[in-house]
Amino acid sequence: MPLITGLALFLILGAIITLFTSEIVREGARGIGPQSNLLIPGLNPYxxxxxxxxxxxxxxxVHEAGHGIVARVYGVKVESTGIVLFLGLPIGAFVNIERDELDKISIKQKSSIMTAGPMSNIILAGVSLFLMFLxxxxxxxxxxxxxxxxGVSVTTINPNSLAESLGLTKGSTIQQIQNNEIRNPADLNENLGGNLGKTVSVTWLNENGEKVVKQATLPNVREPGKGxxxxxxxxVSDPKKVLDRYNSLFVSNPLALLAPPTMAQGVIPFSSMMQEKYSSPIFGSFFSIxxxxxxWLWFINFNVAIFNALPIGPLDGGQLYNAIINKKTEKRKGILRHTSKILTYSMIVIVALAFVVPWLMR
Known part of the structure; x- marks a missing residue:
């Protein structure tokens, strides 16, 4: 558990530092919205x-089964197990462990039971990542x-935006702003930013490869959080470079592979933008499925594992570290008796910062 907790803290603190120091990252976070932090399909647009x-x-x-199996190994009574249904659809699972018995076992045994859930998720995440590499x-x-x-390929269009009113669509390739060639996102940003308040020509290729030229009146100022x-x-991605770069990340930086294909479409081979450029010897053109x-098995299992390992009260990490702290401080007086609560509240503040910093610092 400490290793998973350490990784979780490293990633969260790293994200907070990046948010504090980079306006571009804060603007991007505001652009995708707070709902993108929720692991709930249907609410999270990505x-x-x-x-x-x-x-x-x-x-x-897998998470709950991990807890239940290790609990049975140590002879801790599992009151019940089951599947959670909503409108007839399975949306989860549960394992009810006898808390009185859990309190009687050693810290080492309790650690094994609490760690089993996140560790099961880490194992499934690793297996999924390996199969994805294959x-x-x-x-x-x-x-x-x-x-x-x-030019630059358009991956998303914001509702009620200038791009939408011009007729730009997902998959279009923007090539020129006021007859200036656009070769990368920086070129686009520079040419738009240098013509605020002016009417400029925007040239792009639509999804059918047809050239389109339209006049656009740019806003006078760039609104914070909006493009x-x-x-x-x-x-515009070179399929070979994209594939080689992506496969190299499995060895050089696996955490970079947490970038969702619905978000970083131009750099992921199985994204909706890139998938038609490749074929698989086993799955053919259907490899993206x-x-x-x-x-998503890799992404969700990894995130569930590290989040549950955080030292926050009801989470697996919180229960484990609270048990250890309470054991060490049960005979102490003063503030030491409240160490576990202080730790929980401190972690809640740290996690909350990762959500609110983009909106606090405009």
Whole structure:
């Protein structure tokens, strides 16, 4: 458990430091909205409904089964186990462990039981990541890049934005602003920012490869948390470079593979934007279906594991560390008797900061 907790704290504190020091990151966080922090398919716009629910249900089942199995190994009574249903659909699982018996066992045994849930999720996350690598490492390029196409690809369009009013759509490629070529997102940002309050020509290729030119009157000022056009873009991607870079991350930086294919579409081979450019020797052109399911199993299991390992009261980590602290301080007086509560409240503040900093610092 301490290793998982340490990793969780490292990631959360790193995210908070980045939010404090980077306006671009804060603006991006505001752009995707607070609901993107919720692991609930249907509420989180970046979590697909089908793969999201399948992965979430399997995650909960594996987590609770881990607790239950280890509890039985130590002879701790498991009052009941079952599946949680909502409108006839399985949405989770539960294991009720006899708390009185749990309080009687040693700290080491309790640690094993509390750690079993997050560790089961970490194992499933690792297996999913490995299987995902087997798929992506076997992909072949079926649609090479067109050397005559340049610009930035539009991955999302904000509702009621300037881009929407112009007729830009997801999959369009923005090539010019006021006859200035756009080669990357920085070019787009620079050309838009340098023409605030002016009417400029915007040139793009639509999804059918047809050239479109329209006039757009840019706002006088850039509103905090909002883009000028109201789009998310990525560079026109070379399929070979994208595939090679993605596969290299499995060894060099696996945590970078937590970037969702629904968000970083231009750099993930099985995203909706890139999937048609590849083929699998086993799954053919349908490889993105198992690849996406495995990704969300990896993503959700990893996040559930590290969150549950945090030293916050009702979570697995909280129960374990509170038991250890209470054991060490049961005969102490004063503030030491409240150490576990102080730890819980401190962690709640730290986690809350990761949610609210983008809106506090505009």
């Amino acid at each position: 979590l697909p409904i089908a793969e999201g629910w399948i992965a979430l249900v399997l995650t909960i089942i 798929i992506t490492s076997s992909l072949t390029i079926s649609q090479p890049i067109n050397p005559n196409i340049f 000028i056009l109201g789009v998310t873009v990525t560079e 198992p690849a996406n399911l495995l990704f």
